[in-house]
Amino acid sequence: xxxxxxxxxxxxxxxxxxxxxxxGASITVGKGEIVVVLGPNGAGKSSLIKAIAGxxxxxxxxxxxxxxxxxxxxxxxxxxxxxxxxxxxxxxxPLMSVEDNLKVACGIIERREIPARIExxxxxxxxxxxxxxxxxxxxxxxxxxxxxxxxxxxxxxxVLVLDEPSAGLSPKFVAMVFxxxxxxxxxxxxxxxxxxxxxxxxxxxxxxxxLVEGKDRHEGIASELWNDPVVAELYLGQRSRRTGxxx
Amino acid sequence: MSLQFVxxxxxxxxxxxxxxxxxxxxxxxxxxxxFAHGDFMAWGTYATLAVVGAIGxxxxxxxxxxxxxxxxxxxxxxxxGVALTGLLALLLDFVLFARLxxxxxxxxxxxxxxxxxxxxxxxxxxxFTSRPTYFSRAIQIAMPVGFGIRxxxxxxxxxxxxxxxxxxxxxxxxxxxxxxxxxxLSQNAALARIVGIDVASVVRFTWIIGGAxxxxxxxxxxxxxxxxxFMGFDMLLPMFAAAILGGIGSVPGAVLGGLIIGLxxxxxxxxxxxxxxxxxxxxxxxxxxFVRPIGLFGVRER
Numbered sequence: 001x002x003x004x005x006x007x008x009x010x011x012x013x014x015x016x017x018x019x020x021x022x023x024g025a026s027i028t029v030g031k032g033e034i035v036v037v038l039g040p041n042g043a044g045k046s047s048l049i050k051a052i053a054g055x056x057x058x059x060x061x062x063x064x065x066x067x068x069x070x071x072x073x074x075x076x077x078x079x080x081x082x083x084x085x086x087x088x089x090x091x092x093x094p095l096m097s098v099e100d101n102l103k104v105a106c107g108i109i110e111r112r113e114i115p116a117r118i119e120x121x122x123x124x125x126x127x128x129x130x131x132x133x134x135x136x137x138x139x140x141x142x143x144x145x146x147x148x149x150x151x152x153x154x155x156x157x158x159v160l161v162l163d164e165p166s167a168g169l170s171p172k173f174v175a176m177v178f179x180x181x182x183x184x185x186x187x188x189x190x191x192x193x194x195x196x197x198x199x200x201x202x203x204x205x206x207x208x209x210x211l212v213e214g215k216d217r218h219e220g221i222a223s224e225l226w227n228d229p230v231v232a233e234l235y236l237g238q239r240s241r242r243t244g245x246x247x
Numbered sequence: 248m249s250l251q252f253v254x255x256x257x258x259x260x261x262x263x264x265x266x267x268x269x270x271x272x273x274x275x276x277x278x279x280x281x282f283a284h285g286d287f288m289a290w291g292t293y294a295t296l297a298v299v300g301a302i303g304x305x306x307x308x309x310x311x312x313x314x315x316x317x318x319x320x321x322x323x324x325x326x327x328g329v330a331l332t333g334l335l336a337l338l339l340d341f342v343l344f345a346r347l348x349x350x351x352x353x354x355x356x357x358x359x360x361x362x363x364x365x366x367x368x369x370x371x372x373x374x375f376t377s378r379p380t381y382f383s384r385a386i387q388i389a390m391p392v393g394f395g396i397r398x399x400x401x402x403x404x405x406x407x408x409x410x411x412x413x414x415x416x417x418x419x420x421x422x423x424x425x426x427x428x429x430x431x432l433s434q435n436a437a438l439a440r441i442v443g444i445d446v447a448s449v450v451r452f453t454w455i456i457g458g459a460x461x462x463x464x465x466x467x468x469x470x471x472x473x474x475x476x477f478m479g480f481d482m483l484l485p486m487f488a489a490a491i492l493g494g495i496g497s498v499p500g501a502v503l504g505g506l507i508i509g510l511x512x513x514x515x516x517x518x519x520x521x522x523x524x525x526x527x528x529x530x531x532x533x534x535x536x537f538v539r540p541i542g543l544f545g546v547r548e549r
Binding site for chain 2 (some may be wrong): 051054057074075076077078079080085087090091092093094095096100103104106107108116151
């Protein structure tokens with residue numbers, strides 16, 4: 001692992017004071033890596049990355065981005081700091097055109113540079129070009145996910161953080177989304193994602209963490225974790241579900 | 248039936264529409280019905296009147312600009328009035344609405360706006376009395392323009408001003424980063440933060456736009472009709488009707504809704520008498536909502 005882009009140390013976070021959902025989680029994402037956070041339902045995976053993105057109040061621990069402490073930074077400043085987040089659902093503005101969805105995310109980009117950035121995203125996601133005037137709410141599930149990722153990438157973030165990018169998608173689109181993420185990593189973007197679909201995520205990931213009850217309980221090389229007996233144990237014997245593909 | 252109702256209706260519709268823009272933006276972005284919006288109108292008008300008075304006291308009597316009933320003091324005063332009304336809206340948000348919004352119950356904010364409305368209105372009555380007043384007592388001669396329609400120079404100027412403002416606000420909403428941020432916030436506040444939008448600054452901007460347009464609509468009423476502390480409160484129901492009719496959140500919708508209601512009211516006054524004015528606009532509102540509950544320009548969430 002090369003230098004760390006994201007470094008989370010003993011993070012505690014939760015919506016209500018005194019009821020932490022994330023309980024001392026520590027993860028590291030190296031430059032250019034895809035890191036996957038797995039775990040059974042209710043393990044606090046989503047809350048962990050939402051806390052990193054400034055969306056869940058943090059009660060303890062630290063989040064470093066490129067060595068800089070961003071623990072207390074408000075959510076709307078994250079893009080400027082270099083962290084772009086893609087929520088699991090409702091991750092596009094449904095009543096705006098595809099192009100306006102991209103433009104609205106360009107607040108930190110210099111005005112002259114915006115058209116070039118939008119063209120850059122269209123080049124990376126050719127499916128979106130044909131739909132540039134379409135109201136985003138009319139896109140298919142896979143195209144919505146593409147738009148959400150393009151919207152996050154347009155600011156050239158240091159790290160792309162995704163909350164279950166395959167959730168709610170049909171198997172065809174699931175494969176497409178993971179293919180897209182592998183491609184994005186190839187272009188040099190660091191990726192941190194939470195996934196229920198362990199098999200597909202481990203197939204494209206470099207390293208993975210298993211989160212149980214708000215704490216990282218296991219860490220390993222993504223390709224090895226699939227057959228790791230500890231992981232099976234931590235998943236509380238949900239082996240059959242894991243092999244079932246999309247969870 | 249005389250076609251005069253077209254001019255009367257367009258003018259009433261302009262005032263309703265300009266006010267309804269503020270109502271529809273506040274509703275869609277801050278998610279509450281601001282019942283104090285009418286009183287922003289009245290405060291803006293009285294602020295403008297006060298500045299006109301101050302200019303008069305400093306520079307003596309200044310002749311109006313050729314065919315119009317008002318001169319540059321009113322134009323300067325309107326610009327200051329617009330700024331002051333924007334500040335009033337910001338102040339009210341800071342001391343009242345923002346604190347209640349943080350507690351997360353929309354109905355409490357709505358009720359608070361009712362209270363603010365009464366307080367603002369009573370303050371106006373206290374300071375300026377409830378006697379009607381005017382920017383100018385000069386009588387303007389209406390020019391015949393054919394088809395039995397007569398229109399005064401003031402009316403022409405204000406219709407033009409409305410068109411420019413509506414076009415300006417529409418372009419602002421659809422072509423600028425600020426406008427897109429406002430749309431984003433109204434569609435999904437959490438995602439707006441994620442994409443880097445500073446919600447607090449967009450909210451401030453929304454108040455300033457709403458307050459500014461309310462002031463201009465109020466001054467139009469002051470120029471064409473009269474200035475009273477209740478002038479804004481009396482506009483509240485037509486403004487809400489226009490915003491709902493046009494589709495909540497839509498600027499062109501609010502203006503079109505205002506024009507429809509203004510024209511319907513003016514037509515009703517001619518056809519069946521002035522006492523039916525309000526009833527007619529609400530019958531239209533209900534009819535539209537039965538057929539298209541999201542309003543004319545409203546978009547169903549998907």
